[in-house]
Amino acid sequence: MDNFGVVLALLGAVLAALMAGAGSAVGVGRAGEAAAGVVTEDPSKFGKVLILQLLPGTQGIYGLLIAFITLSQIGILGGNVEMSLAKGFLYLLACLPMAIVGYWSALKQSRAAVACIGLVSKRPDQLGKAIIFPAMVETYAILALLVSILAITGIGGLPV
């Protein structure tokens, strides 16, 4: 139980990578199904629908980034892994915005991406507008990423 703080901090890093990654995997898969449907009928639209398919994939990258920063801050990637229980708990909390918002925003963004793939299949000239709709969902994943980064980098200096 001496190093339970590290366990909590590691749990935070794992959750950020795991949940955001799972959300992105489901999201990219779902958008891929729709993209395949459009390309079956019109292969010339491959490039356009590929962009939309990739949009829900960014949350997985953000989750990986948070996990990486956390692992390096807590010393698992080299250095001292000693940590108080309170600090470990704080790292866990700091990772949660990216884990939770990452998961849900990837799923919801994929629904917007699927709808916009339908839009592009009918109006290929509207690709720019079609990208904006799912990209709006990205805003919240970016906000969660910022909060998690600020919190994780700030915890190191706290006297707990």
Next chain:
Amino acid sequence: MAEKQYTYAVARIRSKELSLLNGMFLEQLLAARTYEECLQLLADKGWGDGSTQSAEQILTGEQEKTWALMEELVDDLSVFDVFLYQNDYHNLKAAIKLVFTNAEMPGAFFTHGTVEWETILKAIQEQDYSLLPEAMRAPAKEAFDLLLHTRDGQLCDVIIDKAALDAIHAAGKAADNAVIKEYAELTVAAANIKVAVRAQKTGKSLDFVRRALADCDTLDTAKLAQAAVEGQEAIYSYLSATPYADAVQELKESPSAFERWCDNLIIRRIRPQQYNPFTLAPLAAYVLARENEIKTVRVILSGKLNQLRMESIRERLREMYVN
């Protein structure tokens, strides 16, 4: 259980919707000088298989294409059974009458149904009703026995038509998607209104009308039956208090105007499915849209073949699913 999303299928349907006929194309068809020119316009639009075909072959081919696409996209086509029940019960009617009159007429049957028409014919010929789906057995036996004993073809039709509507209503109730529910309800309600109007015009008894009307949620069949024996104005007055108030004007105009109004109503109700990226509903809407355009093209072609005036054909045209 979560409703299946059909993401791939709906995306393919979105692309397919681009080749659906719109109002502008129908105007082009109408403006064509000859029947042959209409066929050429349809061929240019991708209808038919490129070889020389008759209009009926082209239209049947287009129906086949729709069902072949649905076979590709949907694992279990029974979800669309509700669209095929009318064909099944038409085939049952044809089989009973052909067996009764000891005649042969393969052209009397529809090819698309939930049961092969040959099976229905065999069931009636051999009096083996177990070959039929469960819901069809009792009405088939009742109608055939009644025809044998009374030789009343109209009553036989009433029993089978009612059974068809009951099957559609039950399928609508059991369905978990909005388009199928809507289609089932509107089909049964429209059929009930037609039955009531015809019964009133031919002076049928209250018992007969009650027997012919099928249950539905948007019409009170007891009140409609009562109105049908009271008179035309009673039917209009009852309908004015239902969601089908707009139908009164069409009924006053002509039976074909009412038919057109019913078809247009279904198309208007399913049109929002063009913007739904998930579930079976956009696929069901596509099937209905294709059936609607095939029906409309048939109207135009037969109008052109019989050299009807353009205005006369135009007033029979249905609204299209896409604009």
